[in-house]
Amino acid sequence: MVKATGKLKRVVIEPVTRVEGHGKVSILLDENNRVTQARLHVVEFRGFERFILGRPYWEVPVLVQRLCGICPVSHHLAAAKAMDRIVGGEKLTPTAEKMRRLMHCGQMFQSHALHFFHLCSPDLLFGFDADPAIRNVIGVAKDPRYKHLAVQGVLMRKYGQEIIKATAGKKIHGTGAVPGGVNKNLSIEERDGFLKDVEQMLEWSRGALKIARDYTVEHLEAVRDFGSFPSNHLSLVRADGAMDLYHGNLRAIDADGNKIFDQVDYQGYADYLAEEVRPWSYMKFPFIKSLGPETGWYRVGPLARINTCDFIDTPEAEAARKEFMAVTDGKPNNITMAYHWARMIELLHAMEGIRDLLNDGDLQGTDLRVKGERRGEAVGLVEAPRGTLFHHYKVDDNDQVVMANLIVSTTSNNEPMNRAVQGVAAQHLSGKPEITEGLLNHVEVAIRAYDPCLSCATHALGRMPLAVELYDAEGHLIDKKTKR
């Protein structure tokens, strides 16, 4: 909707489609339709930390999966890693660590496949301005040129979900990761079931990577400035600088690749990161303490991970990373739309990881759990599909959780998404006589590049209608668009 304030008009996209949960974009126009302000708002529901309080710590890895139906595994693993430390069992057995890594690769694979094939590809295949009646996955499925891509997306997603099921136990209330280890290994039968499809999944991953790579390279001039800006980047990296999605230390770099901090033990994350509250947004704005909120905000997720790591330890993804980095002469890539290319590099990396893990006999080991000296406070981190995920807990002597704090990836990307919205609105909407659906979709495209999961960020339950109303400077409704 649009609210007029003096000579200003407000365009509201509520909520944004093809992202999860409940959010809205408001764009303030002056009487000449010039954009004077653009913001992404998220409807907040901060109830989950309270939900956990008082629960025994061993229940937490199961409970936190209810935060989000999209990436429950990420929460499951982050919480389990925190609880590993609570029981003094953070040095996992090889079987336990590899089972968790397999679960995590399955999660990364299915999540990235879903986003690329079913949420992003309609924009790339049909164009940002295409008829919204076809610019969706059903349109992809009905188009003979692209139907095979939609099929691949479904089957890749299913493959990843089946790996999660085999490692976590089940889709709802998965119990695979427990404090200090796992509660099952992978049977030979399960392993062989996955191995028979490995080559097919790798081939489809290569194909998806090529689509994302070709799109970015062929449209480089167009995407270079599309919602793009220099930024800091943050992720976990391994001790040797390799990308590591499951475990490592924190590294932050600036827009030119200079290290802000490196190999920081994430148990001390609060010494390096803080969260700012702004009156117009329910979602917080994390920033690097040493830089302050003005310049210390950072990006997380696939783009940040490719930028921060020194290399990827699987050969095909590493070759793709090198090509990716060559586009910006080895410097960090700050092109927002390059998230898609980076995401597909990670898709291939996850599939290479699945292949390697499936061929590792440790998955059939029987030494599943360890424990050691009990602690009262711990932090668990993983690189979730959308970025770094922080779980921080305190547990009392009665084994009950007395403090929980979560920083989810979408919250870390709050400022970058807002900057992307501002940039695209100013570039594509400003001064236009009519704000068309296609123009508004440009804003959504910029947000979708981050693959935000607002349900995680807000802990909210919501439906996804889209309503856009356009008023003139006097407050008269001159246009209205709705879709579900």
Next chain:
Amino acid sequence: MSGAGGGDVLVIGYGNPARRDDGLGPAAAEDLARRGLPGVDVDADYQLTVEDAADVAGHEVVVFVDADVAGREPFDFRPVAARGELGFSSHGCEPPAVMALAHDLFDADTKGYILGIRGYEFDELAEGLSAAAQANLQAAVEFLDGVLRSRKFDEACRRPGPAPAAGTKGNGLCKTGNT
């Protein structure tokens, strides 16, 4: 969840058990799975997603079981057709879109039905069904058990249904499983 494939009927219960009555779908799925009905595969998830289309395509009949925000009490059973509408717009999706994907991607002619179980408490972040929803769940599962045994799905849709609850629109809207 049960029926390791091979059944001709698929039941998918979905919703978030941490949102009180939104957990009606998974609760129904768990109950049905325990019954081990022949030829019936049962699945449960937080929400419907695209890969459900592949599972749907592998069955002759699918029954989506979801919490119903304002529908008939204690439950409503109705057919669902494939519809590739714009509502298919997030990581999760609705039954008509899953049916559409099963049809468009896998050439499936699976027949689909929705069992909407009336719930009442959704806003609180807490576990456990409300007492009224628990009663509706039992009635709905017994009903579906009979339908699954008889395989008379269309007849079950035509049976005289209970009256809409007082003070509701009775529009049969199901909650999404988004969390």
